[in-house]
Amino acid sequence: MKKTIGLGAIILMSFLGVQSAHAMLTRTLDLGSTGSDVRELQTYYSSDSNIYPSGLVTGYFGPLTAGGTQKFQTAQGIVSSGSPETTGFGRVGPITLVKLQSLMGSGTVQVNASPVIYNLSIQKGSTSATLTWNTNVPTQGQVYYDVVPLASNEATGPRQLPYVSGTPVIDVSGQTSHSISVTNLKPNTTYYFLTRSVDNMGNMSMTWPSSFVTSN
Numbered sequence: 001m002k003k004t005i006g007l008g009a010i011i012l013m014s015f016l017g018v019q020s021a022h023a024m025l026t027r028t029l030d031l032g033s034t035g036s037d038v039r040e041l042q043t044y045y046s047s048d049s050n051i052y053p054s055g056l057v058t059g060y061f062g063p064l065t066a067g068g069t070q071k072f073q074t075a076q077g078i079v080s081s082g083s084p085e086t087t088g089f090g091r092v093g094p095i096t097l098v099k100l101q102s103l104m105g106s107g108t109v110q111v112n113a114s115p116v117i118y119n120l121s122i123q124k125g126s127t128s129a130t131l132t133w134n135t136n137v138p139t140q141g142q143v144y145y146d147v148v149p150l151a152s153n154e155a156t157g158p159r160q161l162p163y164v165s166g167t168p169v170i171d172v173s174g175q176t177s178h179s180i181s182v183t184n185l186k187p188n189t190t191y192y193f194l195t196r197s198v199d200n201m202g203n204m205s206m207t208w209p210s211s212f213v214t215s216n
Contacts, residue, residue: 029092033061088154126187139197142173143179159202
């Protein structure tokens with residue numbers, strides 16, 4: 001049975017209610033970042049006074065925006081302590097960016113504007129599953145999976161790949177069409193997974209963790 005994973009299936013929950021902002025976030029953001037995407041982020045945060053009580057939309061990623069990012073990361077279970085340099089706490093790194101994009105309703109989930117992952121689908125069997133997807137540029141494809149929810153950490157600098165738990169399966173062919181098979185699975189079992197694509201410049205895209213159940 002083939003299962004197509006739309007963006008809605010990746011979204012776990014939104015604690016910010018009805019959003020007025022439109023997703024335009026395509027890069028990681030740190031203290032000192034400026035631009036329309038910072039304004040977009042601030043607009044999104046400002047819809048919840050618990051996250052961003054000042055409500056200021058300035059286009060400058062300063063201490064107030066970093067504080068809002070920390071509260072967002074804590075609420076979403078991404079990271080809750082440390083600093084931007086040690087744990088990524090307070091910076092919009094790859095994991096935080098993916099979560100923001102999914103909650104803000106972006107049509108794609110991407111990091112640093114390239115690559116873009118789309119058409120993700122799963123062909124499931126009783127002891128195996130094949131994940132296929134496309135990217136807009138040649139990338140290395142990666143799948144991580146486990147029988148328990150995946151854990152990951154936030155990156156602490158540009159183009160740093162976050163740690164992800166679970167078993168990795170990697171396709172190093174550098175194509176735009178990806179097909180990765182996961183084998184030796186147990187029948188009628190829930191598996192948690194995510195996919196990543198990394199281009200030759202180190203830019204990364206990833207899907208928010210999801211799950212599938214093998215057939216009997």
